[in-house]
Protein backbone atom coordinates (compact mmCIF):
# COMPACT_ATOMS: atom_id res chain seq x y z
CA UNK A 1 0.00 0.00 0.00
CA UNK A 2 2.92 2.37 0.74
CA UNK A 3 5.60 0.73 -1.41
CA UNK A 4 8.36 3.19 -2.35
CA UNK A 5 7.01 6.00 -0.19
CA UNK A 6 8.99 7.84 2.47
CA UNK A 7 6.82 8.80 5.42
CA UNK A 8 7.53 10.72 8.61
CA UNK A 9 5.66 9.50 11.71
CA UNK A 10 5.74 11.67 14.83
CA UNK A 11 4.98 10.16 18.23
CA UNK A 12 6.56 6.94 16.94
CA UNK A 13 7.97 5.87 20.33
CA UNK A 14 4.63 4.72 21.74
CA UNK A 15 1.00 3.79 21.18
CA UNK A 16 -0.69 4.81 17.92
CA UNK A 17 2.49 6.33 16.45
CA UNK A 18 4.50 3.16 17.10
CA UNK A 19 1.77 1.00 15.53
CA UNK A 20 1.54 3.33 12.51
CA UNK A 21 5.31 3.35 11.97
CA UNK A 22 5.40 -0.48 12.13
CA UNK A 23 2.43 -0.88 9.78
CA UNK A 24 3.77 1.66 7.28
CA UNK A 25 7.09 -0.23 7.16
CA UNK A 26 5.20 -3.52 6.75
CA UNK A 27 3.44 -1.98 3.76
CA UNK A 28 6.72 -1.04 2.10
CA UNK A 29 7.33 2.54 3.30
CA UNK A 30 10.69 3.95 4.30
CA UNK A 31 9.78 5.27 7.72
CA UNK A 32 11.36 8.19 9.55
CA UNK A 33 10.31 7.90 13.19
CA UNK A 34 10.23 11.12 15.21
CA UNK A 35 9.74 11.45 18.96
CA UNK A 36 11.09 13.26 22.00
CA UNK A 37 11.55 9.83 23.61
CA UNK A 38 13.58 6.93 22.23
CA UNK A 39 11.41 4.11 20.84
CA UNK A 40 11.93 0.70 22.45
CA UNK A 41 11.85 -0.87 18.98
CA UNK A 42 12.84 1.73 16.43
CA UNK A 43 11.21 1.50 12.99
CA UNK A 44 13.29 2.88 10.11
CA UNK A 45 15.41 5.91 10.88
CA UNK A 46 14.85 7.61 14.24
CA UNK A 47 15.21 11.38 14.63
CA UNK A 48 14.72 12.87 18.08
CA UNK A 49 12.77 16.12 18.21
CA UNK A 50 10.76 18.01 20.80
CA UNK A 51 7.61 19.37 19.19
CA UNK A 52 7.12 21.85 22.02
CA UNK A 53 10.31 23.62 20.98
CA UNK A 54 10.48 25.73 17.81
CA UNK A 55 14.28 25.42 17.50
CA UNK A 56 14.05 21.62 17.82
CA UNK A 57 11.46 21.55 15.01
CA UNK A 58 13.71 23.75 12.86
CA UNK A 59 16.58 21.27 13.41
CA UNK A 60 14.27 18.35 12.55
CA UNK A 61 13.09 19.99 9.33
CA UNK A 62 16.70 20.74 8.33
CA UNK A 63 17.65 17.10 8.96
CA UNK A 64 14.80 15.55 6.97
CA UNK A 65 15.43 14.84 3.28
CA UNK A 66 13.37 16.35 0.47
CA UNK A 67 10.94 14.12 -1.41
CA UNK A 68 8.78 13.07 1.54
CA UNK A 69 5.51 11.37 0.55
CA UNK A 70 3.74 11.47 3.88
CA UNK A 71 3.61 13.09 7.29
CA UNK A 72 1.64 11.45 10.11
CA UNK A 73 1.29 13.97 12.94
CA UNK A 74 0.63 11.59 15.83
CA UNK A 75 2.70 12.93 18.76
CA UNK A 76 0.52 14.38 21.47
CA UNK A 77 0.21 15.07 25.19
CA UNK A 78 -2.76 13.90 27.30
CA UNK A 79 -5.24 16.17 29.16
CA UNK A 80 -3.55 15.65 32.54
CA UNK A 81 -0.51 17.69 31.44
CA UNK A 82 -0.19 21.49 31.85
CA UNK A 83 -2.63 23.34 29.59
CA UNK A 84 0.04 25.42 27.82
CA UNK A 85 2.21 22.35 27.13
CA UNK A 86 -0.73 20.43 25.68
CA UNK A 87 -1.71 23.27 23.38
CA UNK A 88 1.91 23.78 22.32
CA UNK A 89 2.60 20.16 21.37
CA UNK A 90 -0.84 19.12 20.09
CA UNK A 91 -1.53 22.23 18.01
CA UNK A 92 1.17 24.89 17.72
CA UNK A 93 4.13 22.52 17.26
CA UNK A 94 2.15 20.26 14.94
CA UNK A 95 1.11 23.16 12.71
CA UNK A 96 4.60 24.64 12.68
CA UNK A 97 6.24 21.32 11.74
CA UNK A 98 3.68 20.76 8.98
CA UNK A 99 3.97 24.16 7.34
CA UNK A 100 7.78 24.14 7.59
CA UNK A 101 7.88 20.69 6.01
CA UNK A 102 5.63 21.44 3.02
CA UNK A 103 8.57 22.51 0.79
CA UNK A 104 10.14 19.09 1.42
CA UNK A 105 6.96 17.16 0.53
CA UNK A 106 6.63 15.54 -2.89
CA UNK A 107 3.76 16.44 -5.18
CA UNK A 108 0.85 14.17 -4.20
CA UNK A 109 2.02 13.81 -0.59
CA UNK A 110 -0.44 13.14 2.23
CA UNK A 111 -0.57 14.73 5.69
CA UNK A 112 -2.56 12.96 8.43
CA UNK A 113 -3.33 14.67 11.75
CA UNK A 114 -4.24 12.64 14.84
CA UNK A 115 -7.19 14.52 16.31
CA UNK A 116 -9.73 12.91 18.67
CA UNK A 117 -13.37 12.32 19.47
CA UNK A 118 -12.64 15.06 22.04
CA UNK A 119 -12.64 17.54 19.12
CA UNK A 120 -16.18 16.67 17.99
CA UNK A 121 -17.70 19.93 19.22
CA UNK A 122 -15.27 22.20 17.36
CA UNK A 123 -18.11 24.35 15.99
CA UNK A 124 -18.77 25.69 19.50
CA UNK A 125 -15.28 27.22 19.78
CA UNK A 126 -15.11 29.27 16.62
CA UNK A 127 -13.82 32.52 18.19
CA UNK A 128 -10.90 30.77 19.87
CA UNK A 129 -10.26 28.66 16.77
CA UNK A 130 -10.06 31.79 14.60
CA UNK A 131 -7.74 33.44 17.12
CA UNK A 132 -5.53 30.33 17.21
CA UNK A 133 -4.79 30.62 13.49
CA UNK A 134 -1.97 33.08 14.24
CA UNK A 135 -0.93 31.53 17.56
CA UNK A 136 2.85 31.15 17.96
CA UNK A 137 4.91 29.36 20.63
CA UNK A 138 5.47 32.54 22.65
CA UNK A 139 1.78 33.42 22.80
CA UNK A 140 0.35 30.19 24.21
CA UNK A 141 0.15 31.23 27.89
CA UNK A 142 -1.58 34.52 27.03
CA UNK A 143 -3.92 32.73 24.62
CA UNK A 144 -4.96 30.25 27.34
CA UNK A 145 -5.69 33.12 29.77
CA UNK A 146 -7.63 35.09 27.15
CA UNK A 147 -9.93 32.18 26.30
CA UNK A 148 -10.09 30.60 29.77
CA UNK A 149 -8.39 27.44 28.55
CA UNK A 150 -7.18 25.57 31.61
CA UNK A 151 -6.87 21.96 32.74
CA UNK A 152 -8.26 19.33 30.40
CA UNK A 153 -10.03 21.96 28.28
CA UNK A 154 -6.66 22.51 26.59
CA UNK A 155 -6.67 18.96 25.21
CA UNK A 156 -10.22 19.32 23.92
CA UNK A 157 -9.48 22.69 22.36
CA UNK A 158 -6.26 21.44 20.74
CA UNK A 159 -8.22 18.70 18.97
CA UNK A 160 -11.14 21.00 18.04
CA UNK A 161 -8.74 23.47 16.46
CA UNK A 162 -6.85 20.68 14.71
CA UNK A 163 -10.01 19.36 13.05
CA UNK A 164 -10.91 22.90 11.95
CA UNK A 165 -7.36 23.55 10.68
CA UNK A 166 -7.48 20.31 8.68
CA UNK A 167 -10.72 21.39 7.00
CA UNK A 168 -9.41 24.89 6.37
CA UNK A 169 -6.44 23.43 4.48
CA UNK A 170 -8.53 21.13 2.26
CA UNK A 171 -7.19 22.88 -0.84
CA UNK A 172 -4.21 24.91 0.30
CA UNK A 173 -1.69 22.72 -1.55
CA UNK A 174 -4.11 21.32 -4.13
CA UNK A 175 -2.08 22.54 -7.10
CA UNK A 176 0.67 20.17 -5.94
CA UNK A 177 -1.74 17.35 -5.11
CA UNK A 178 -0.83 17.57 -1.42
CA UNK A 179 -3.75 16.77 0.83
CA UNK A 180 -4.41 16.83 4.55
CA UNK A 181 -6.90 14.82 6.60
CA UNK A 182 -7.56 14.04 10.26
CA UNK A 183 -8.29 10.82 12.13
CA UNK A 184 -10.32 11.02 15.35
CA UNK A 185 -10.06 7.99 17.62
CA UNK A 186 -12.29 7.32 20.58
CA UNK A 187 -10.64 5.93 23.74
CA UNK A 188 -7.64 3.81 22.71
CA UNK A 189 -5.73 1.49 25.01
CA UNK A 190 -2.31 3.22 25.07
CA UNK A 191 -0.25 4.61 27.98
CA UNK A 192 -2.38 7.78 27.97
CA UNK A 193 -5.81 6.09 28.30
CA UNK A 194 -5.77 6.30 32.13
CA UNK A 195 -5.18 10.08 31.80
CA UNK A 196 -8.40 10.42 29.79
CA UNK A 197 -10.39 8.34 32.24
CA UNK A 198 -8.99 10.35 35.17
CA UNK A 199 -9.81 13.66 33.45
CA UNK A 200 -13.28 12.83 32.23
CA UNK A 201 -14.35 10.98 35.39
CA UNK A 202 -17.99 9.87 35.31
CA UNK A 203 -18.37 10.77 31.63
CA UNK A 204 -15.50 8.43 30.68
CA UNK A 205 -16.96 5.64 32.78
CA UNK A 206 -20.29 6.10 30.98
CA UNK A 207 -18.50 6.11 27.58
CA UNK A 208 -16.62 2.94 28.46
CA UNK A 209 -19.91 1.26 29.48
CA UNK A 210 -21.53 2.32 26.18
CA UNK A 211 -18.62 1.01 24.08
CA UNK A 212 -18.11 -2.70 23.51
CA UNK A 213 -14.38 -2.18 24.14
CA UNK A 214 -11.72 0.52 23.95
CA UNK A 215 -9.76 0.72 20.71
CA UNK A 216 -6.23 -0.54 20.26
CA UNK A 217 -3.41 1.17 18.32
CA UNK A 218 -3.92 -1.55 15.69
CA UNK A 219 -7.49 -0.29 15.14
CA UNK A 220 -6.19 3.19 14.28
CA UNK A 221 -2.93 2.57 12.37
CA UNK A 222 -4.57 0.99 9.26
CA UNK A 223 -6.77 4.07 8.81
CA UNK A 224 -3.75 6.38 9.03
CA UNK A 225 -1.89 4.13 6.56
CA UNK A 226 -4.83 4.25 4.14
CA UNK A 227 -4.93 8.05 4.34
CA UNK A 228 -1.18 8.10 3.60
CA UNK A 229 -1.70 5.86 0.55
CA UNK A 230 -2.68 6.77 -3.01
CA UNK A 231 -6.04 5.03 -2.49
CA UNK A 232 -7.22 8.05 -0.51
CA UNK A 233 -6.07 10.65 -3.05
CA UNK A 234 -9.52 12.28 -3.42
CA UNK A 235 -10.13 12.48 0.33
CA UNK A 236 -9.25 16.02 1.35
CA UNK A 237 -9.76 18.09 4.47
CA UNK A 238 -11.88 15.46 6.14
CA UNK A 239 -12.00 14.03 9.66
CA UNK A 240 -12.40 10.28 9.93
CA UNK A 241 -13.80 9.04 13.28
CA UNK A 242 -12.39 5.64 14.30
CA UNK A 243 -14.20 4.96 17.53
CA UNK A 244 -16.37 1.86 17.43
CA UNK A 245 -19.38 4.06 16.60
CA UNK A 246 -19.10 6.59 19.47
CA UNK A 247 -19.15 9.61 17.16
CA UNK A 248 -22.40 8.45 15.54
CA UNK A 249 -23.81 7.54 18.95
CA UNK A 250 -23.19 11.06 20.27
CA UNK A 251 -24.67 12.67 17.13
CA UNK A 252 -27.76 10.45 17.35
CA UNK A 253 -28.20 11.46 20.99
CA UNK A 254 -27.77 15.19 20.21
CA UNK A 255 -30.25 15.09 17.34
CA UNK A 256 -32.71 12.67 18.95
CA UNK A 257 -32.30 9.90 16.37
Ligand SMILES: NC(=O)c1ccc[n+]([C@@H]2O[C@H](COP(=O)([O-])OP(=O)(O)OC[C@H]3O[C@@H](n4cnc5c(N)ncnc54)[C@H](O)[C@@H]3O)[C@@H](O)[C@H]2O)c1
Nearest residue numbers: 011013014015016036050051052075076116185187188190
Ligand atom coordinates in the same frame (compact mmCIF):
# COMPACT_ATOMS: atom_id res chain seq x y z
N1 LIG B 1 -5.11 6.99 23.44
C1 LIG B 1 -6.28 7.57 23.20
O1 LIG B 1 -7.30 7.24 23.83
C2 LIG B 1 -6.40 8.63 22.15
C3 LIG B 1 -7.67 9.01 21.73
C4 LIG B 1 -7.81 9.99 20.77
C5 LIG B 1 -6.68 10.61 20.24
N2 LIG B 1 -5.44 10.24 20.66
C6 LIG B 1 -4.30 10.94 20.08
O2 LIG B 1 -3.43 10.00 19.47
C7 LIG B 1 -2.10 10.51 19.49
C8 LIG B 1 -1.17 9.43 20.01
O3 LIG B 1 -1.52 9.14 21.34
P1 LIG B 1 -1.25 7.72 22.03
O4 LIG B 1 -2.51 7.33 22.65
O5 LIG B 1 -0.56 6.81 21.09
O6 LIG B 1 -0.29 8.19 23.23
P2 LIG B 1 1.19 7.79 23.64
O7 LIG B 1 1.48 8.54 24.89
O8 LIG B 1 1.32 6.31 23.64
O9 LIG B 1 2.06 8.38 22.44
C9 LIG B 1 2.29 9.75 22.27
C10 LIG B 1 3.71 9.94 21.77
O10 LIG B 1 3.93 11.34 21.56
C11 LIG B 1 5.23 11.65 22.01
N3 LIG B 1 5.37 13.04 22.36
C12 LIG B 1 4.77 13.69 23.40
N4 LIG B 1 5.22 14.95 23.48
C13 LIG B 1 6.12 15.11 22.47
C14 LIG B 1 6.95 16.19 22.06
N5 LIG B 1 6.95 17.36 22.72
N6 LIG B 1 7.75 16.01 20.99
C15 LIG B 1 7.77 14.82 20.34
N7 LIG B 1 7.03 13.75 20.70
C16 LIG B 1 6.22 13.90 21.76
C17 LIG B 1 5.43 10.75 23.23
O11 LIG B 1 6.80 10.61 23.56
C18 LIG B 1 4.78 9.46 22.79
O12 LIG B 1 5.70 8.59 22.17
C19 LIG B 1 -2.14 11.76 20.35
O13 LIG B 1 -2.16 12.91 19.51
C20 LIG B 1 -3.43 11.62 21.12
O14 LIG B 1 -3.96 12.87 21.49
C21 LIG B 1 -5.27 9.26 21.61
